[in-house]
Amino acid sequence: MSYEVRYSDSAKGRGLFSKTKLLCDTTILEEDPLVSCQFQWNAAYQYLACDHCLRPLETAQENATRLTGKMVELPHPECCCTDKSRFSSCPSCGLQYCSTECREEAYNQYHRILCTQTTDKNSSHPLEQLNEAWKQLHYPPETSTIFLVVRLLARILQAPNREAAIAQTLQFCHHTVNEDADLAHKLLGEKFAGQLSLLHNLLVAAVPHEGIEQFLTFEGFQSLLALIGTNGQGLGTSAISQWVKNTGTLPISQEERENLDSFVDNLYIQMDSNVGEFLNNEGVALYALQSACNHSCSPNAEPRFEHNNHRLSLVATRDIEEGEEIFISYLDECILGRSRHSRRKELVSNYLFECHCSKCEAEADEPDVTSEEDDDAEESMEDSS
Structure with missing residues (x-):
């Protein structure tokens, strides 16, 4: 392997390090998640x-x-x-899969516990009640789903070695009770923070208890929400984007290429006009190795989904030297381009740490906010008054 997980001074915890020199665009690792799940509204709007x-x-x-x-x-x-021709469905509940292999993997990993045993949607089933409650509390744009917690618990219940599965889950849980509570509230948003008890009660009703009691207390539930809030990796797939990518390799004439490029540009304009930025099948997943990557505001790697499913590829975005720590960004491009003060504020709020990466240290003497952010803040104050 070209990487290893070991202690990181940058995070005072574990980190991912290169064991050899890695060139830009090298795929460092690929991994399937412990669990993944499509967003609930994304599925409800027929993103199949x-x-x-x-x-x-x-x-x-x-x-x-x-x-x-x-x-x-x-x-x-x-x-x-x-x-x-490869599609398959659960014979009991009708859930759809891209292949028999995926249907069997799901059943063997977590779905046997969660299968509703009916081909009809039963609104009184605890899982359906939990689904509807979450959707009412977490409108698009979605950032997570409580069903990642549900599948994580079902995975533990179905694991051949339950103790090992619990230990693997606990490696993601490293906050204090108060920090977990803050992160759980942050995940829902201030408006719905009071609904945590409702979600907890519905979760307890939806899954068996034996062997996972520690996760079904209210504090354990908050810890699981904090876990998916800080470690969940967003993912997206798209049939049209794969078609576009494949058309780029067609051996066609220059005139045909120009016509095809024009068609694709116009297609994206029409899609944007109809659905805006919501183009992909979107969801969230939990990865054992990728979650070991610490944050930097000047990352040297990024996660990609090159197989058009939940398999993650961690790709170098510049040359990485032997022994160098592999960093990704926890922030999106918009926030990453802001001032040191804004980036740190976002990281403290959502991940409970103050960044000391090379970029933040180099900008230590700069003003706390950029002029653009000052203007935004002034406009916001004027609007509120």
Whole structure:
């Protein structure tokens, strides 16, 4: 392996380090998650994805037609990756999977516990009640889902070695009770923080208790919410983006290439006009190795989803020297481009640490906010008055 997990001075805990020199664009590692789950509203709006790995269950043409709101006929249908002949469904509850392999993996890992044993949606089932409660408390844009907690607990219950599965889960839980409570409230937002008890009661009703009692106390529940809030990795898949990527390799003439590029540009304009930024099947996952990567405001790697499912690829974004720590950014591009003060404020609020990366240290003498952020703050104060 080209990496190892060991103690990191930067985080006073574990970190991921290179064991050899890695060139820019090198895939450092690939891993499947402990658990993953599509966002609840994303699924409700018919973003069709495998219930296990989030691989699209639409063809590229179906995807484009739904996202534009009009019938679209894509050229070069051979560039679509969707293979409906491989689709499979749970015979008891009807959940859809991209393959028999995914259906069996889901059943063996967590779905046997969670299967509703009915082909009809039963609104009185505890899982459906939990689903509806979460959706009412967590409207789009979604950042997580309580069903990641549900699957994580079911995974423990179905594990051949329950103690090992619990230990693996606990490696993500490292905050104090008060910190967990703050993070759990942050995940829901101030408006709905008082609904934690409702979600806790519904979760307790939805899963068996034996062997996981420590996670089903109110404090244990808050700890699990904090876990997914700080370690959950967002992911997205798309039939149309894979079609576009594949058309880029077609051996066609320059004129055909220009016409195809124009078609694709116009297609994205139509999709953006109809659904805005909500183009992908979106969800969240929990990864054992990727979660060992610490944050830097000047990262040297980034997670990608190059297989169009929940398999994560960690890719170097610049050359990494042997023995160097591998960093990713916990912040999105917008926040990453802001001042040191703004970045640190975001990290303290959502991850409970103050960043001391090389970029933050180099900017230590700069003003706390940028002029642009000052203007935004002044406008906000004027609006409130």
